[in-house]
Every structure is written in structure tokens, then in C-alpha cells.
Amino acid sequence: MYTMDVILLVINEAGKEGLRGRTLLQKKLYFLSVLMDINLDFTAHRYGPYSSAVAVHLASLVGHGFVKEVTESFATASTERSVFGEIRRHTYFLTEEAGEVWSDIEKEPDFPKWKDTLGRINAQPIADNFNKLSIAAKVHYIVNWRGKSTVEEVRQVAKEYGWDVSKEDIDSVLSFLMALDLVSAAEV
Numbered sequence: 001m002y003t004m005d006v007i008l009l010v011i012n013e014a015g016k017e018g019l020r021g022r023t024l025l026q027k028k029l030y031f032l033s034v035l036m037d038i039n040l041d042f043t044a045h046r047y048g049p050y051s052s053a054v055a056v057h058l059a060s061l062v063g064h065g066f067v068k069e070v071t072e073s074f075a076t077a078s079t080e081r082s083v084f085g086e087i088r089r090h091t092y093f094l095t096e097e098a099g100e101v102w103s104d105i106e107k108e109p110d111f112p113k114w115k116d117t118l119g120r121i122n123a124q125p126i127a128d129n130f131n132k133l134s135i136a137a138k139v140h141y142i143v144n145w146r147g148k149s150t151v152e153e154v155r156q157v158a159k160e161y162g163w164d165v166s167k168e169d170i171d172s173v174l175s176f177l178m179a180l181d182l183v184s185a186a187e188v
Contacts, residue, residue, distance in 0.1 A: 048163065069092055072088060073088045124179055
């Protein structure tokens, strides 16, 4: 499947409420790319692994009317901002114009495997928590790069990337990573 197809899949699976947040979309796509063993050009970024290619394709989908983007502004008081200090959140929905494209995507031979893999991600308790998925992506990114690491080693590398990850943060996402067979207890 093409990058745009995968983005549409993730947004479609969010349902009528839409997919709430760019960070959530990026992290679901990160884990989907890892599990499906495809390169979506994720690199270390402020909020964890990020793909500028995904951002460009998403903007194109919005620009061509296949995805509707609704922006919600938060109050300017820092206590009312998101965990990352963002002042707005973007929610994504497939449009009617995406219907014909979506029908073609569903006919692709590897579509069921992509959908099942995304279902494995979405079945996890933290799947709709952009903060937890961001932490999980950071931990996976580090362990995948370094191999077996202690919690303190993960924290040190995270610090080098400018990521604030506590022992409690790591502990809170390990079950997610282990359920998807992305790390073992012996690796962290």
C-alpha cells in the first residue's frame, strides 16, 4: 500500500469521531510501519519518531479534499494546553470524496493484513492516548537502535534526544510494546 493509503486506513479506523491529533496519527503510523516492515522515513523529532513524508502526504490528502481537518484551539493558559504545550489540536475525518479511493484501497491484496495489524495496535489500552503512544514510540525507537538496554540507558539516550522520559513513563508503555512483540522484558 502507498503512504497515502495507509494514512487513509488509520483515519478511517478512527471512526465517526475522527482521529484526534497529528501526534496520534504519526505514532500509529510509526508502529504500523514497524510492524509491517516498511520505511515511512521516521526520524527522531521533538515528540518522538516523526515522518515529514507522512506530514506532506497528509497535507496533500487534506488539500485534495479526501481528508477533512478540523482544528480546535486550546485556551492560551499553559494549564489548558496539551501535554506537549500545543495550542491547537487537529482532528481528521475521511470525506465523501475519499469514498471511491477508499473502495480501491479495500480491494488491494495486502489490505487485510494492514487492517489486521492496525487492529492489533488499536486493541491496546493506550492506542488512543497520544502521550502514551509517543512515549512508547520513543522507547521503541531507542531500543530498536541500541538493542538491549536498561531503563537508565533508555532514559539517557532519550535525554540526548531532548525527550523527558521517566522510569514510570517507560514502565507504563512496556506492556503495549511487549503485546505487539516489539520488545521483550529482557530488552528493557
